[in-house]
Amino acid sequence: VDNMKVLIADQINQKGIEELEEVAEVVARTDITPKELVKDIKDFDAIVVRSRTKVTREVIEAAPLLKIIARAGVGVDNVDVEAATERGVMVVNAPESTSVTVAEHTMGLVLAMSRKIALADKSVKEGKWEKSRFMGMELNGKTLGIVGMGRIGSQVVIRAKAFGMDIMVYDPYITPEAAADLGVEVVDLETLLKNADVITIHVPLTPETKHLISLPQFKLMKENAIIVNCARGGIIKESDLYEALSSGEIAGAALDVYETEPPKENPLLELDNIVLTPHIAASTSEAQRDAAIIVAREIKKVFQG
Numbered sequence: 001v002d003n004m005k006v007l008i009a010d011q012i013n014q015k016g017i018e019e020l021e022e023v024a025e026v027v028a029r030t031d032i033t034p035k036e037l038v039k040d041i042k043d044f045d046a047i048v049v050r051s052r053t054k055v056t057r058e059v060i061e062a063a064p065l066l067k068i069i070a071r072a073g074v075g076v077d078n079v080d081v082e083a084a085t086e087r088g089v090m091v092v093n094a095p096e097s098t099s100v101t102v103a104e105h106t107m108g109l110v111l112a113m114s115r116k117i118a119l120a121d122k123s124v125k126e127g128k129w130e131k132s133r134f135m136g137m138e139l140n141g142k143t144l145g146i147v148g149m150g151r152i153g154s155q156v157v158i159r160a161k162a163f164g165m166d167i168m169v170y171d172p173y174i175t176p177e178a179a180a181d182l183g184v185e186v187v188d189l190e191t192l193l194k195n196a197d198v199i200t201i202h203v204p205l206t207p208e209t210k211h212l213i214s215l216p217q218f219k220l221m222k223e224n225a226i227i228v229n230c231a232r233g234g235i236i237k238e239s240d241l242y243e244a245l246s247s248g249e250i251a252g253a254a255l256d257v258y259e260t261e262p263p264k265e266n267p268l269l270e271l272d273n274i275v276l277t278p279h280i281a282a283s284t285s286e287a288q289r290d291a292a293i294i295v296a297r298e299i300k301k302v303f304q305g
């Protein structure tokens, strides 16, 4: 274990760094450039990243000592897993660390839309008092459609039930036991889209889920429907969402993730019936601390054999 070196390439929580310092020399270079990374990675046994640093094939092939690549977050989008696997380098992440935090952000976006909070805030700050403009929709008794009931979807179920919502789930891979445990009704996607007042997406982005929600799906939804995406950009087809929102096919949307991040020259930015956040659903200090600790422990395990 002595002499092991860990490169911290993106800012992570101090608690994770402290865990790593128990077993290794930890070097924090959170402003390292892609060029410097390719040059300097040769000295390191492990690298920790969040979203900024890309661990490309070039980086991996320049790293003879590298044993483990850790992403202190959910998903490994910024790691060339194929190149890592070819070289026997382990790739780990912390998928469970942010589930509650993302579910809370999801509920925040649902409420922001159902009560028009962002628009109302803007209006009051402009010196206006437009009470009738901001008539809302009560969530109690409404149907929430959850697309994808994994770690985050399950946390959303618990919170939405506390709001008195009825839950419909579309997830072809969920077991009957898991559905029964959470007390949710499992339906096909069409049934969910036709019946839900609020729809929230919690599937990974895969060839199967790319543009899963496009114009034909928007056309099935209720006119009062609100859709939320805190999963990944590209699951909702943005040009079709724009059409659905501007033609009144649905009432509103809230996005934390985009087909291109940050969204550039995106017409969605000009609409009033959409609330947008900059990919912050997982950004709480609690979630980031847990992610750092989880990946630090994974690295320790690898170093200690």
Ligand code: NAD
Residues within 6 Å of the ligand: 074, 075, 095, 098, 099, 102, 147, 148, 149, 150, 151, 152, 153, 170, 171, 172, 173, 174, 202, 203, 204, 205, 208, 209, 230, 231, 232, 256, 257, 279, 280, 281, 282, 283
């Ligand atoms: P998970 O793997 O626990 O759950 C995903 C669920 O989707 C599973 O139950 C799976 O059966 C289901 N699923 C897969 N393909 C499907 C399909 N074609 N149709 C319907 N259901 C399908 O994942 P999770 O931890 O709950 O995360 C869900 C998503 O949230 C991921 O895409 C993740 O990247 C994203 N996420 C975003 C943020 C953020 O900052 N906005 C943070 C964390 C996670």
